[in-house]
Amino acid sequence: MFLRTTLLALCLSICSMSYAEILAGNVNFLLGQQSMTDDDWEDTEVDDQILLGVNVDLQIPIPFVPGVEFGILQAQETGHIGPTDIDATVVDLFLGVNKTWSIGPAHPFIGGGITRRSADVDIEDFDDDSDADIGFYIHGGAFWRVGTKMNLGLDFRYTKAEVDIFDDSLNADSFTISAIIGIGF
Numbered sequence: 287m288f289l290r291t292t293l294l295a296l297c298l299s300i301c302s303m304s305y306a307e308i309l310a311g312n313v314n315f316l317l318g319q320q321s322m323t324d325d326d327w328e329d330t331e332v333d334d335q336i337l338l339g340v341n342v343d344l345q346i347p348i349p350f351v352p353g354v355e356f357g358i359l360q361a362q363e364t365g366h367i368g369p370t371d372i373d374a375t376v377v378d379l380f381l382g383v384n385k386t387w388s389i390g391p392a393h394p395f396i397g398g399g400i401t402r403r404s405a406d407v408d409i410e411d412f413d414d415d416s417d418a419d420i421g422f423y424i425h426g427g428a429f430w431r432v433g434t435k436m437n438l439g440l441d442f443r444y445t446k447a448e449v450d451i452f453d454d455s456l457n458a459d460s461f462t463i464s465a466i467i468g469i470g471f
Contacts (some may be wrong), residue, residue, distance in 0.1 A: 288335050293455060303401065305470055309396075310344070310418075311343045312347050312468050314342075315467050315468055316359065317464060317466025319423070320359075321334050321462070322460050330365045330372045332363040335363040340358060342356060352385040353386070354381070354383060355383065355397050359378040360375065370408050370412070374407050380401040381399050383399060384396070393430070399423065402443060404417070404418035406417060419448050422445070424443070436468075438467060
């Protein structure tokens with residue numbers, strides 16, 4: 287009974303906050319490089335991939351309570367085994383928690399959560415295969431507020447997952463560094 291009453295009181299207090307206080311957060315677009323950590327990716331020259339994505343965070347206006355974040359990242363690269371082309375695409379759909387601080391125009395942040403990582407490998411004139419796994423990620427960095435709304439910064443991310451491609455279990459762990467350009471609201 288105490289838990290229900292506490293949850294009801296929390297919900298009512300959040301609902302009573304003004305609309306502007308609840309809608310605080312950022313929509314940040316990421317452009318960077320993802321480096322796969324397993325040597326199997328390096329053997330096919332697809333270990334360093336160009337990454338594009340979006341990271342949305344919604345901050346809860348309660349001190350010491352992290353906000354939520356979600357988004358999608360896609361990394362892609364073409365490599366070779368001899369004269370044969372290989373296309374590799376890795377996609378992450380993620381959901382987690384995020385804490386962003388404001389120190390003047392600087393906004394350092396840290397976040398982490400779960401991700402659904404899928405990998406698709408297409409070998410020219412042979413076959414393609416794909417698999418997905420639930421993994422986890424952590425990331426951090428900082429962005430600077432330029433003017434009243436524009437964000438510019440850097441994001442560093444580690445993702446851990448495993449996929450089965452062509453009946454071979456591959457470590458799909460990666461490190462990513464990305465430039466951030468976005469909008470704060």
